[in-house]
Amino acid sequence: MTTPLLLRAARGESVERPPIWLMRQAGRYMKVYRDLRDRYPSFRQRSEIPELAIEISLQPFRAFAPDGVILFSDILTPLPGIGIPFDIVESKGPIIDPPIRTFEQVQQLHSLEPEAACPFIRPILSTLRQEVGDRATVLGFAGAPWTLAAYAIEGKSSKDYIEIKTMAYREPELLHKFLNHLATAIADYLCYQIDCGAQVVQLFDSWAGQLSRQDYDTFAFPYQKQVVQQVKAVYPDVPIILYINGSAAVVDRMAATGADIVSLDWTVDIGTIRQQFPASVGLQGNLDPVMLFAPQPVLKERALGIIEAGRKGKYIFNLGHGVLQGTPEENVGFLFDLVKSLG
Amino acid sequence: MTTPLLLRAARGESVERPPIWLMRQAGRYMKVYRDLRDRYPSFRQRSEIPELAIEISLQPFRAFAPDGVILFSDILTPLPGIGIPFDIVESKGPIIDPPIRTFEQVQQLHSLEPEAACPFIRPILSTLRQEVGDRATVLGFAGAPWTLAAYAIEGKSSKDYIEIKTMAYREPELLHKFLNHLATAIADYLCYQIDCGAQVVQLFDSWAGQLSRQDYDTFAFPYQKQVVQQVKAVYPDVPIILYINGSAAVVDRMAATGADIVSLDWTVDIGTIRQQFPASVGLQGNLDPVMLFAPQPVLKERALGIIEAGRKGKYIFNLGHGVLQGTPEENVGFLFDLVKSLG
Numbered sequence: 216m217t218t219p220l221l222l223r224a225a226r227g228e229s230v231e232r233p234p235i236w237l238m239r240q241a242g243r244y245m246k247v248y249r250d251l252r253d254r255y256p257s258f259r260q261r262s263e264i265p266e267l268a269i270e271i272s273l274q275p276f277r278a279f280a281p282d283g284v285i286l287f288s289d290i291l292t293p294l295p296g297i298g299i300p301f302d303i304v305e306s307k308g309p310i311i312d313p314p315i316r317t318f319e320q321v322q323q324l325h326s327l328e329p330e331a332a333c334p335f336i337r338p339i340l341s342t343l344r345q346e347v348g349d350r351a352t353v354l355g356f357a358g359a360p361w362t363l364a365a366y367a368i369e370g371k372s373s374k375d376y377i378e379i380k381t382m383a384y385r386e387p388e389l390l391h392k393f394l395n396h397l398a399t400a401i402a403d404y405l406c407y408q409i410d411c412g413a414q415v416v417q418l419f420d421s422w423a424g425q426l427s428r429q430d431y432d433t434f435a436f437p438y439q440k441q442v443v444q445q446v447k448a449v450y451p452d453v454p455i456i457l458y459i460n461g462s463a464a465v466v467d468r469m470a471a472t473g474a475d476i477v478s479l480d481w482t483v484d485i486g487t488i489r490q491q492f493p494a495s496v497g498l499q500g501n502l503d504p505v506m507l508f509a510p511q512p513v514l515k516e517r518a519l520g521i522i523e524a525g526r527k528g529k530y531i532f533n534l535g536h537g538v539l540q541g542t543p544e545e546n547v548g549f550l551f552d553l554v555k556s557l558g
Numbered sequence: 559m560t561t562p563l564l565l566r567a568a569r570g571e572s573v574e575r576p577p578i579w580l581m582r583q584a585g586r587y588m589k590v591y592r593d594l595r596d597r598y599p600s601f602r603q604r605s606e607i608p609e610l611a612i613e614i615s616l617q618p619f620r621a622f623a624p625d626g627v628i629l630f631s632d633i634l635t636p637l638p639g640i641g642i643p644f645d646i647v648e649s650k651g652p653i654i655d656p657p658i659r660t661f662e663q664v665q666q667l668h669s670l671e672p673e674a675a676c677p678f679i680r681p682i683l684s685t686l687r688q689e690v691g692d693r694a695t696v697l698g699f700a701g702a703p704w705t706l707a708a709y710a711i712e713g714k715s716s717k718d719y720i721e722i723k724t725m726a727y728r729e730p731e732l733l734h735k736f737l738n739h740l741a742t743a744i745a746d747y748l749c750y751q752i753d754c755g756a757q758v759v760q761l762f763d764s765w766a767g768q769l770s771r772q773d774y775d776t777f778a779f780p781y782q783k784q785v786v787q788q789v790k791a792v793y794p795d796v797p798i799i800l801y802i803n804g805s806a807a808v809v810d811r812m813a814a815t816g817a818d819i820v821s822l823d824w825t826v827d828i829g830t831i832r833q834q835f836p837a838s839v840g841l842q843g844n845l846d847p848v849m850l851f852a853p854q855p856v857l858k859e860r861a862l863g864i865i866e867a868g869r870k871g872k873y874i875f876n877l878g879h880g881v882l883q884g885t886p887e888e889n890v891g892f893l894f895d896l897v898k899s900l901g
Contacts, residue, residue: 375882377848384852427846427878428827429860463806464825482807484771503770505720509727517772535770539718 221282221352222414225454225476225497227529233522235554236283236354237547238458239537240275245544247274258303262288265338272343276351278544279551283415283531284351286339286408290358290419291366293404296332297396298324299367307371314370314378318386321393327400329407340412355413357405359420359457360397360438364390376425383434390434398438402445409450417456417478418442424461424480431465436472443473456499460536470496481506481535486524497529502550504534507542511549518553564625564695565757568797568819568840570872576865578897579626579697580890581801582880583618588887590617601646605631608681615686619694621887622894626758626874627694629682629751633701633762634709636747639675640739641667642710650714657713657721661729664736670743672750683755698756700748702763702800703740703781707733719768726777733777741781745788752793760799760821761785767804767823774808779815786816799842803879813839824849824878829867840872845893847877850885854892861896 221234242248248271252261261267271287291301291309301311315321329336343353358366366372368379382390405416423435443455457469458478466488469477476497479485485501492498506517522532532554538547564577585591591614595604604610614630634644634652644654658664672679686696701709709715711722725733748759766778786798800812801821809831812820819840822828828844835841849860865875875897881890 375848377851377882377884380846380848381851384849384856424825427824429863430846461804461806461825463804464827481770482767482804484807503723503773505718505723506727508720508724513727520772539720541720 216349219282219349219352219414221531222454224529224531225352225415225456226452227475227495227497232557233526233530233532233554234282234352235532235551236281236285237275237534237538237550240279240281240285240547241271241287242538243540244538244542244547245274245278247278256305258289258305262292263335265335265342268335268339269342269346272339273346276347279548280350280555281551282351283354284343284347285354285356285417286336286343286413288356290356290363290421293327293329293333293357293400294363294367296327296329296404297400301366309366309371311367311370315364315367315393316378316382318389318392321389321396324393324396327403329404333404333407336408337411340408344412352414353412354415354417355405355408356417356419357401357408357442359418359423359435359442360394360401361426361435362420362422363397363401364393365422367393376422380430383430387433394434394438395441398441399445402442405442405446406449409446409453413453415454415456416446417458418474420457420459423459424463424465426465428464431468436465436468439472439474447473454497456497456531458499467491476529476531478533479535484524485521489524489527492528494528497531498525499531499533500525501533501535504536504539504542507534507538507546507550509546511546514546514550515553518550522554522557559692562625562692562695562757564874565797567872567874568695568758568799569795570818570838570840575900576869576873576875576897577625577695578875578894579624579628580618580877580881580893583622583624583628583890584614584630585881586883587881587885587890588617588621590621599648601632601648605635606678608678608685611678611682612685612689615682616689619690622891623693623898624894625694626697627686627690628697628699628760629679629686629756631699633699633706633764636670636672636676636700636743637706637710639670639672639747640743644709652709652714654710654713658707658710658736659721659725661732661735664732664739667736667739670746672747676747676750679751680754683751687755695757696755697758697760698748698751699760699762700744700751700785702761702766702778702785703737703744704769704778705763705765706740706744707736708765710736719765723773726773730776737777737781738784741784742788745785748785748789749792752789752796756796758797758799759789760801761817763800763802766802767806767808769808771807774811779808779811782815782817790816797840799840799874801842810834819872819874821876822878827867828864832867832870835871837871840874841868842874842876843868844876844878847879847882847885850877850881850889850893852889854889857889857893858896861893865897865900
């Protein structure tokens with residue numbers, strides 16, 4: 216069995232063309248997904264019943280044959296396993312009630328026993344590996360400590376992050392204690408995903424881009440680094456990708472976490488970033504997801520421009536954020552075909 | 559009559575301490591504002607009836623004696639004057655119905671006759687000048703073409719800007735025509751504000767930070783520059799401030815518009831930016847608005863750190879975005895007192 220393209224690229228081997236997968240490549244923009252969702256309206260069902268999560272993870276694989284297949288899940292999935300239950304309300308997002316606000320609540324959290332807490336992970340990932348064989352790389356993922364803490368402390372999606380930032384300024388030791396607990400649990404969770412078959416893992420710190428540089432360095436960076444180090448200590452050869460949305464002000468710090476690949480949002484010029492990093496630092500990205508609504512010649516020109524700049528070093532093609540609801544499926548197919556046609 | 563501090567600083571004169579004003583320093587966080595809003599629930603009333611707009615603009619002046627007093631208004635205020643009516647629904651934001659989507663709609667727009675379209679501007683600004691005298695500088699403001707076009711094309715606040723970006727990719731000539739029309743109208747509007755008494759003006763391109771670098775350079779930058787040039791052609795000595803939220807990826811371009819002062823969001827390190835620009839480029843900012851929820855010693859330390867870095871060149875203290883609803887008024891007062899106590 217040969218090593219699949221994305222894994223070879225992520226390891227820094229020279230490859231025949233850039234690999235491609237798309238964040239949120241499974242989801243509402245696909246008719247097969249919407250049909251399945253009508254039958255299983257609960258997000259937690261869809262992501263935690265192995266047959267459903269496997270089916271959804273494979274929907275884009277069957278439609279577009281991406282080089283990476285990521286398990287269908289949510290960044291909050293491991294939280295109940297440490298004592299923070301949540302629900303996802305369709306079109307409103309996650310709800311954590313009560314939110315985490317006190318020392319006592321953090322004190323009562325327990326460590327993650329992934330096999331017991333997330334028994335669906337092994338059947339999902341091992342089946343995905345069997346299904347895709349060497350035709351694609353199977354990716355696992357987790358949310359980073361700052362972002363998971365933000366959900367848990369705010370209790371829901373937030374615009375301004377007043378609750379978590381106020382905790383950072385008023386009770387920094389409480390927040391550090393919580394972040395440290397999360398970092399350990401997240402690293403354990405990623406190690407478990409790797410043990411179950413994930414060949415590459417991505418850490419999403421979706422909301423760390425809302426921090427001042429000083430707060431990023433105090434409350435986000437050290438815990439990203441802790442997760443990376445803890446995973447690398449067990450699986451030194453498994454590539455780790457770090458994604459932050461709105462990361463332009465901290466992108467220079469992302470590689471310093473020890474992550475192998477920095478996943479860029481669409482606001483930064485990838486050519487400029489490529490020059491700032493040594494060639495050994497991998498980049499992933501960074502097409503504006505709205506570009507998938509563009510006419511195909513425009514989409515093609517922009518994608519090729521990004522690829523030309525990106526592939527001057529270790530590189531994986533992706534969007535700068537997840538595929539948007541309403542994205543035309545035929546344009547997603549066009550983009551996959553385009554990248555896969557490159558020599 | 560002496561020239562007020564903020565105006566002297568904005569012109570690049572050396573000043574005894576950094577001037578301070580806060581974006582959205584008038585608004586819902588103030589009890590006097592909420593009381594007035596209960597009596598006058600329509601935002602358009604509050605911003606377009608001179609007595610109300612003057613009263614609201616002066617509420618923070620009376621409470622905190624800021625160095626700058628900005629007229630209470632909205633970036634959408636001039637739109638009806640070119641043929642785009644709007645309404646602001648409390649806690650939902652602006653609604654433009656029908657949104658601008660066709661060549662015919664753009665064709666039918668007319669030029670702005672500020673005196674006829676916005677008759678409230680002169681009494682507001684001239685009264686503010688009389689009221690504050692040389693104790694503060696009166697600021698005018700307008701939305702920049704990309705941001706106003708985004709509102710008009712999306713029809714409401716947006717998260718992903720799919721409509722305007724899709725127009726940019728499918729019908730760029732239509733969007734350019736609209737942006738050009740807006741740029742002329744906005745410049746005329748700012749010139750009118752200056753004629754009515756504004757001593758400094760700020761251009762808000764709140765949503766230009768959501769663009770890829772290439773799209774920023776194509777659809778936002780040229781029209782920011784057009785507005786600046788058109789105002790400078792009439793009022794070469796009136797300082798212009800440019801603010802973009804989420805601007806970390808394009809902050810190097812902001813000064814290239816010809817704006818005198820670049821207003822930074824809170825995600826960037828102002829010390830680093832200070833070193834990237836020549837000393838002649840002014841900076842404004844950039845405290846995280848959530849810092850106003852912090853204990854006062856923490857707030858003080860962060861504000862002083864920013865000021866120390868900022869005042870190495872032309873500098874105005876401000877937040878990195880507007881004051882948030884729920885901000886403790888006493889902390890706003892503390893921040894004003896702190897900056898005003900500096901030697």
